[in-house]
Amino acid sequence: MATTTTTFDTPTPRPLIGYGPLRRLMRAPMAMVGLFIVLAFIFVGLTADWIAPHDYDLPDFSMARKGPSPGHLLGNDEIGRDMLSRLMHGARISLTIGLTSVAIGVSFGVVLGVLSGYFGGFTDLLIMRLIDIMLAFPSILLAIMMVAFLGPSLQNAMLAIGVISIPVYARLVRSSTLTIKEESFIEAARALGGSHFFILLRHILPNVVAPIIVQSTLQIAAAIQAAAALGFLGIGAPPDVPEWGNMIQKGRAYIFSAPHIVVFPGLATMFVVLGFSLLGDGLRDALDPRLK
Amino acid sequence: MINYIIRRLLLAIPVLLGASFFVFWSIRWVPGDPAVAIAGELATPELIAQVREQLGLDEPVHVQFSMYLFRTFQGDMGKSVKTGVPVSSEIARRLPNTLQLAAASLVLSAIIGIPIGVFSATKPNSWFDGGSMTFALLGVSMPIFWLGLMLMIFFAVLLPKWLDLPGPVLPPTGSGTWKHMVMPTIALAANSMAIQARMTRACMLEVLRQDYIRTARAKGLIERLVIYRHAFRNALIPIVTVIGLQFGTLLGGAVLTETVFAWPGIGRLLVEAIGFRDYPVIQGAILVITVGFVLTNLLVDVLYAYLDPRVHYD
Numbered sequence: 001m002a003t004t005t006t007t008f009d010t011p012t013p014r015p016l017i018g019y020g021p022l023r024r025l026m027r028a029p030m031a032m033v034g035l036f037i038v039l040a041f042i043f044v045g046l047t048a049d050w051i052a053p054h055d056y057d058l059p060d061f062s063m064a065r066k067g068p069s070p071g072h073l074l075g076n077d078e079i080g081r082d083m084l085s086r087l088m089h090g091a092r093i094s095l096t097i098g099l100t101s102v103a104i105g106v107s108f109g110v111v112l113g114v115l116s117g118y119f120g121g122f123t124d125l126l127i128m129r130l131i132d133i134m135l136a137f138p139s140i141l142l143a144i145m146m147v148a149f150l151g152p153s154l155q156n157a158m159l160a161i162g163v164i165s166i167p168v169y170a171r172l173v174r175s176s177t178l179t180i181k182e183e184s185f186i187e188a189a190r191a192l193g194g195s196h197f198f199i200l201l202r203h204i205l206p207n208v209v210a211p212i213i214v215q216s217t218l219q220i221a222a223a224i225q226a227a228a229a230l231g232f233l234g235i236g237a238p239p240d241v242p243e244w245g246n247m248i249q250k251g252r253a254y255i256f257s258a259p260h261i262v263v264f265p266g267l268a269t270m271f272v273v274l275g276f277s278l279l280g281d282g283l284r285d286a287l288d289p290r291l292k
Numbered sequence: 293m294i295n296y297i298i299r300r301l302l303l304a305i306p307v308l309l310g311a312s313f314f315v316f317w318s319i320r321w322v323p324g325d326p327a328v329a330i331a332g333e334l335a336t337p338e339l340i341a342q343v344r345e346q347l348g349l350d351e352p353v354h355v356q357f358s359m360y361l362f363r364t365f366q367g368d369m370g371k372s373v374k375t376g377v378p379v380s381s382e383i384a385r386r387l388p389n390t391l392q393l394a395a396a397s398l399v400l401s402a403i404i405g406i407p408i409g410v411f412s413a414t415k416p417n418s419w420f421d422g423g424s425m426t427f428a429l430l431g432v433s434m435p436i437f438w439l440g441l442m443l444m445i446f447f448a449v450l451l452p453k454w455l456d457l458p459g460p461v462l463p464p465t466g467s468g469t470w471k472h473m474v475m476p477t478i479a480l481a482a483n484s485m486a487i488q489a490r491m492t493r494a495c496m497l498e499v500l501r502q503d504y505i506r507t508a509r510a511k512g513l514i515e516r517l518v519i520y521r522h523a524f525r526n527a528l529i530p531i532v533t534v535i536g537l538q539f540g541t542l543l544g545g546a547v548l549t550e551t552v553f554a555w556p557g558i559g560r561l562l563v564e565a566i567g568f569r570d571y572p573v574i575q576g577a578i579l580v581i582t583v584g585f586v587l588t589n590l591l592v593d594v595l596y597a598y599l600d601p602r603v604h605y606d
Contacts (some may be wrong), residue, residue, distance in 0.1 A: 133310030136586050137578075138544025145578050148566045149321040225435055229548055232437050233563055248438055259445050266438030274433040 024286040031282020037275025044088050045095035054082035056089045056242055065258035075260040078250055083260065086242035087268050093243045094272065097158050097227040098220035104162025105219060106212060109169020114200055114208070116170065117177025128174070131167045139164040143226055144233065152235040154243075161226045165219050172215055176208040210287040217283055221276035228269050244269045297594050304590050308583065309361075315579045316360045319571055329571050332373035364579070370572035372565075379576035383558060387580065389467065390550070390557035394542040396477045401485035402535055409492025409531075414519055416497065424489060431486030436545055440479035440552035447475060465554040476553040480545055484538040491534045495527035502526075529600045536592030540585035 025031050044051070054072070060080035068075045074083035116127040134142065146160035180186065181204065189199050230236035231245025239246065244265040251261030322329040327344040335343075344350065348359050363369070369379035408428075412421040448460035455461075462474050499505065500523050508518045547559035554560065558577050565573035 129306060129310065132307050133314065136307050136311040137314075137582050138541055138585050141544045141547065141578060141581055144547065144562070144566070145315070145318055145574070146321070148574050149318045149571070151323065221433070225433075228435050229437065232435070232548065233551060233566070235566060245435070248435075248441070252441065255441055255444060256449055259449070262438070262441050263445075266435060266442070269438065270430065270434040274429060277429065277433060 021283075021286040025282050028282045028285060030278050031286070034275045034278025034280075034282060037271055038279050041091055041272050041275060042095060045091040048085075048088040048092050052082075052085035052088045054085045056081065056085040057240070058082075065254055065261065067258065067260050074264050075258070077247070077261050078254055078258070083264055086247060087244070087264060090242040090244045090247065090265065090268070091272075093154075093237065093241065094224045094227065094269075097154075097161065097243075098223045098276075100158045101162035101165060101223040101227075102216045102219050104159065105165030105169050106216060108163075109166045110173050110205075110208070110212065112166065113170040113173025114177050114204060117174040118181055118196070118200060118204060124174075127170065131170050134164075134167045140226060140229055143230060144235065147230060147235045154237040154241065157227060157230045157236040160230070161223045164226070165223070168215060168219065169212065172211055173208050176211055177204055180204055180207045214280055214284045214287060217276055217280035221273040221280065224269060224276070225273055228265075293597050296597055300590065300593055300597075304586060308586055311582050311586065312361060312364070312579060313357060315575050315582070316357055318575065318578075322571065329569070330370065330373075333569070335373075369576040369579070372573050373570045374565075374568045374573075379572050382561060382573065383576055383580050386556060386558045386561045389555060390543065390546050390559060393473070393476055393480060393549070393555060393557060394539060394546055396473060397481035397484065397542055398535065398539050400477055401481040401488055401538070404481075405485040405488030406492050406531060408489040410496055410519070410524060412489070412493045413496030413500065414515075421493075425493070428486040428489045431482050432490075434482070435548075436479055436483055437548040437552050439482055440475065440549055443475045443479055444552075467554075467556055472553075472555075476549050476555050479552065480542055480549040483545065484535075484542060487538065488531065488534060492527065492531050495530050496523055499523045499527045529596070532599065533592055533596050536595065537589060540588040543581050543584055543588075 025035075048056075058081060060076065063072065063076040063080035065078055066072065066076045066080070072082050072084065074087065077083055077086065112127050112131070116124045137145070142164050143157075143160040146163060147156050150156040150159070186199060186203055189203055194202075227236055227243065228245030228248070231243045231247075232249045234249055237243035237246050239250070247265040248262050251258070251265075255262050319326045319329055325340075327340045327347070327349055328335065330347065331340045331343040348356050351359070367380045369383070371378055372382060375382075408424050412418075412424050415421055444464045447462040448464045451457070451461045452459060462471050463469075464475070466472050505518060505523055508522045509515075513522075546555075546557055547562055549555065550557045550559040551563050558581060562574060562577040562581075564570075565577065
């Protein structure tokens with residue numbers, strides 16, 4: 001008589017992070033590269049005071065325009081300040097600009113988008129025409145215009161960069177809201193007597209968070225690029241602030257004799273923008289696999 | 293379709309009016325008296341009074357705006373605070389240079405970006421695909437003014453050194469000859485080249501998944517014809533749209549490129565005017581670039597309707 005043996009599959013260990021978006025994100029190597037760059041950037045930005053090897057603002061005229069050396073790994077700038085320390089402090093400024101302008105863009109853009117999509121009709125028409133007018137300007141030009149008239153300063157640069165991102169959020173949130181408001185749970189909430197405010201806050205907003213997160217990641221990249229552009233044009237941060245675009249502008253005069261002053265801030269900008277873009281793309285694929 | 297085009301044209305009018313209002317209003321963001329801002333800080337009280345009367349600053353806003361529009365339509369955008377030259381003639385002198393640069397960049401980006409995208413899509417996940425898409429990502433990520441400066445270092449320092457030449461291969465700044473155009477064109481084109489390559493690849497991959505491509509292959513058509521006659525022609529419509537939209541973006545990007553290469557276009561005019569707080573010039577330059585941007589987008593929309601017979605517009 002044949003003996004039957006029953007074998008049991010050894011249960012596969014439960015994955016630590018489940019099968020959700022986070023797992024999809026972690027399986028995308030490019031997104032992980034992006035995440036690594038972003039985390040490194042944030043770390044440097046937060047700890048610049050402690051990890052910068054030198055005082056970022058201390059000139060040393062004997063070292064002016066000197067290239068990379070063991071004492072100053074990325075060389076010295078036009079008045080002998082340590083480039084690496086300045087870049088590290090610049091990371092903090094870029095981070096601040098990125099976050100502040102995204103905060104401005106999100107707060108206005110989301111409110112406008114939700115109101116426009118949810119109420120429709122005249123509200124929608126009015127808000128969307130306003131957004132169309134803002135989109136009539138090439139975005140960098142709108143930022144330049146605002147800073148030129150408000151006066152050049154870091155605050156005005158952040159404000160301008162935030163304002164140019166409002167249309168992106170407004171359109172994104174409006175289109176998501178238009179889809180969500182047709183769902184049956186919204187109808188149910190309304191049938192149960194939920195007020196507009198309650199429905200917007202409890203049912204619509206939580207459902208538009210994912211696209212906002214994705215867009216914000218990409219928007220930080222755009223903000224850092226725009227801030228560098230304004231700095232380069234001399235209408236962003238004040239001249240002595242180690243903002244990366246500013247540093248490139250200052251180093252321009254010595255581009256042929258001391259190219260490192262221009263090369264490193266540009267590389268820093270490029271990699272950080274790349275990091276946020278890769279992470280943003282990865283997040284979009286992870287949060288909404290249909291878009292892949 | 294005629295209806296669609298007419299409606300699209302009509303819709304552009306409020307947008308243009310709104311944008312003009314924005315530009316008109318911007319002078320009021322300047323701290324202090326708009327008349328002083330327009331006449332210049334060194335202006336005499338008489339001149340300031342004259343500007344005030346000319347612009348109707350004592351009138352209600354809608355009257356002022358109507359006057360502004362009326363003057364602008366007649367080509368009167370005021371006078372430069374710095375040079376006293378009419379803003380419109382200064383813009384007319386500079387605009388052709390910017391258009392030339394933007395058009396050259398658009399052509400360059402299309403003839404390089406599109407073939408790269410097509411080739412990447414036909415060999416997805418190959419080394420060429422990986423390499424070109426990485427380059428495209430870097431192209432989108434790098435600041436265009438920085439790329440301009442890197443090109444300067446390359447053509448004026450590194451290349452002469454490697455080739456043992458006495459001077460720069462290309463003149464780093466200025467205008468006048470075709471040689472002056474090479475670097476600004478490359479710098480301005482890089483970003484849209486990258487965008488077009490990525491867009492073309494995505495559109496081609498989408499089209500290559502369609503049933504009619506499978507049918508074309510199943511009937512034994514050679515791959516080259518499948519790619520170019522069946523896939524590429526269908527992918528071309530969104531690509532053409534992106535190229536059209538890029539032109540407007542290039543007009544904006546020209547501000548940075550022209551500053552780097554001292555290219556005498558409208559973008560450089562704008563940046564110089566910002567330095568001198570020459571507000572009439574700033575307003576004029578921004579208005580002209582913006583109107584150009586809106587009109588290009590409008591043209592692209594109309595072209596899209598014309599090119600794609602599948603799209604119906606109610």
